[in-house]
Amino acid sequence: MSVDQERDKAAATRARENVFAGIDIDRMSERRDDRLWIEELERLPESRFLVLDAEGNAFMRSDAESPCWMSPAMRDERFGDIPSTFLGLASGAAWFALVADEAQAALFVSLTGARRMSLRDAGLLLDAFEAGLFAYAKGITHWQRQTRFCSQCGAPTLVVASGHRVQCTNPDGAHLHFPRTDAAIIVIVEHGDACLLGRQRGWPPGRYSTLAGFIEPGESLEDAVRREVREESGVEVLHATYHSSQPWPLPASLMVGFTATAKTREIHLRDDELEDARWFTVEDIVQGMRSGTLGVPPPLSVSYRLIEHWLGLRGVDLDELVAGTPR
Template sequence: MSAGATNVFAGLSLVLDRMSERRDEQAWLAEQAGCGEARYLLLDPSGESYLLRDAESLRWLSGAERCELFAELPTSLLGIADGCPHFLLALDEGHALETLEERLAARRIGLREAGLRLPTAEAGLFAYAKGLAHWQRETRFCSGCGAPLERVAAGHRMKCTDASCGRLHFPRTDAAIIAIVEYEGACLLGRQAGWPKGRWSALAGFVEPGESLEDAVRREVAEEAGVRVGEVHYHSSQPWPLPASLMVGFIGAAIDPTIDLRDGELEDARWFTPGQIVAGLADGSFAPPTRLSVSYQLLADWLREHAGLELDALTT
């Protein structure tokens, strides 16, 4: 990836200490929750959060607001940033969300939109909180014995309430690959039928059991486009809690460029030269992947390396 470029939702470790080693310290957690600098990120049952009404920034609750409005809700520690403890508050269906918008002078926003509008750190915190809240909602019963689970470790583990079982459950992430494949000065891009007209993107798919990330690239590209891939090199990764994935980006080299849309998942797949992309951007027949996705950075870096072109400049 080019110097200074960061995938949306990534880079959170530069500003946030997750304090994972202290998640079981109840006294310390209570101290953090009670301090005047504590901040609380609200998520509604659909996974949306709240922005300030007149600014592109998250509407964080203070400790006093949390005690007044949601004292009964459990909190989950996100970590320490700028010397302030940050927590997640996940609302349930019983809360009057429209009334809450008025009370907080805020407006709701989804993660996809927020990723393109919020500062890097806030977008990353929103993604982190959304992924954690989704896992908490989906993980309510022990997969070993079926007993109810209780939240422990500041919201980062679930423990079986059956003493004879006591199994611990940890947040899960579904690994997925996304790859730009190249061959003799062209790159392979595909599109799905439901996408906006002219939209093209790198190929992606989930990793299967017993499969390396590199082998997943080869299999997915072969399944979706019929193209055989040889060498595969890592590019970058991106949290993708929509709802629970990690996108791992790669650059692959094709052995056989023959396209065969065998499984019907893609509406079309084509090889694009830099010149064809530039011409398509100019006449409106080509739309790059959204900047939200690592696919955008994969294409941007490929164009820079092969043609000295800046995708940002071409799309503005």
């Protein structure tokens, strides 16, 4: 295998390892306006529906760490009046999402014994496919709830294209609205034998993480890396390299991960940014985690993957460190 092939394989593996990323689903965007086709899929016995409540929590089975995937028959019986959002085709089935109001959700829980689970919790428990579909469903249904009125004229809107577009009902404008995602960078900065980690006020004692921030208008991803690191820590970044990305529908973000190299180790904190930032060597991280004085983000986040990648290049397994951390 060539160097380029090895690099491409490594990059693909990093991306698929991120929670919520890499789900193998055909979104069939070209058929979303074909209402007859969608209705036919909704009736197929093998189709499945994921039910969310108004807060974006999923209903989980009482006897397993798995969502209550509803069959078309069960959907008709309990949620037949709720329009579905088509997610796509995978594993020989069509997958949909439904959002129940609180009264319907409470009734569903009382009838089935289902329990509600947040996306953060589910990301650590479900398999990759189910977690990814949950994230997909939560993200697009959140956008639907936030786009009930046209931002151009204030008229009510109508959800169309099987949940993937919103149409303004004002006949004089009839603006179309599309799902939006707010991009953010997240970066592990290195200088020599150390990496830069920071902590925010209110985090659990001892927790440090990679630096992150939202992209601003007229800014490239690399420009955002340089600006955010400088604003949060005062550290100057020389260059940044893409690592991987992660859907983060909490409520509507995409985390774009980078590794970067700093010019110097000079840190100048701003009062309104981080509570603390410091350089950690591999030994600092190992000893801090083993003693319980240092914590890292949960495996749910791409931040964990960035730290894992940096340590792995230096022969340290982050999963093993976490397993040996005092509880």
